[in-house]
Amino acid sequence: RPCAASVADVLTLYDRVRATYGAALPICAFGRSAGGQLALLLAARRPKLACVVSEAGIADLPALARESGAAGAVGPETVANWATAAFGADRLADVSAAGSPVKARVLYAIAGADPLVPFEQATAFAAEQHRRDPAAYIDTLRVEAGDILFEHALVSQRGLDEFHARELALGAAIVVGDVTAPASAR
Numbered sequence: 241r242p243c244a245a246s247v248a249d250v251l252t253l254y255d256r257v258r259a260t261y262g263a264a265l266p267i268c269a270f271g272r273s274a275g276g277q278l279a280l281l282l283a284a285r286r287p288k289l290a291c292v293v294s295e296a297g298i299a300d301l302p303a304l305a306r307e308s309g310a311a312g313a314v315g316p317e318t319v320a321n322w323a324t325a326a327f328g329a330d331r332l333a334d335v336s337a338a339g340s341p342v343k344a345r346v347l348y349a350i351a352g353a354d355p356l357v358p359f360e361q362a363t364a365f366a367a368e369q370h371r372r373d374p375a376a377y378i379d380t381l382r383v384e385a386g387d388i389l390f391e392h393a394l395v396s397q398r399g400l401d402e403f404h405a406r407e408l409a410l411g412a413a414i415v416v417g418d419v420t421a422p423a424s425a426r
Contacts, residue, residue: 244324247335250278254286261275264415266290269344271297272391273357277337280348280365284340290414291345293407296357297392298323299348299365300338304358310393313355341368345377347410349403353385379406 241249250269257267268291271279276297282350283292296343298304300318327335328360357395359382366378386396395403 244328244331244335245277246274247281250282251285254282254289256337258286258288258297263288268411268414270291271295273297275336277301280337280342280346281288281335281345283342283346287341288341289344290308291351292342293347294349296354297361297399298357299346299361301327301332303337303338303364304361307358307373309358310353311355313324315356316356316358319356326408338365339370341372342376342378343373345379345410345413347379347381347403347406348381349381349406351383351385351390351395352399353395354391355391356392358409377410379410381406 254269256266261424267289269282269289270293271277272295274297276294277299279292280297280299283289301323303318304316304323309315314398323332328397333339340423348365348395350357350359352359354404362380369376369378381403382388383395384399385394386399388397388400389395390400
């Protein structure tokens with residue numbers, strides 16, 4: 241469901257999967273844009289989440305209105321207005337992962353030319369997580385501009401290849417019993 245209901249829906253789905261498959265199964269969350277924001281928030285609310293891939297998600301909704309998109313774009317202010325309409329101005333911090341510790345391994349990627357989500361969202365999130373836990377696995381990637389569609393902007397093949405390599409690295413350490421993740425997807 242949209243807006244504020246989406247947070248409850250994501251938490252409920254995670255809890256059902258966890259109840260169905262047990263505590264030993266590693267669960268990873270993936271999301272793009274608003275889905276990336278929800279994946280980060282899930283990691284903040286559910287410390288047993290193993291990993292997160294956030295493509296152009298927003299970690300800090302209150303900070304967004306003060307930031308600029310690529311090439312000075314005013315997109316972040318627009319997105320902040322949408323978030324305020326969706327969640328309410330008084331709830332923006334509550335639906336942001338930035339203020340909470342995250343134990344999950346995180347790959348946080350934003351296109352270099354993203355007009356809506358500034359790369360500062362990723363770097364500030366990583367800095368705050370490393371302040372809490374210097375060993376936190378928060379991999380930030382500014383994906384090089386090019387001509388291939390990514391979330392909110394176009395990226396290069398080299399940038400996309402780097403993103404996929406980092407996705408594999410993120411999952412490589414996840415172990416299910418005595419089985420590790422495969423080196424490449426099937």
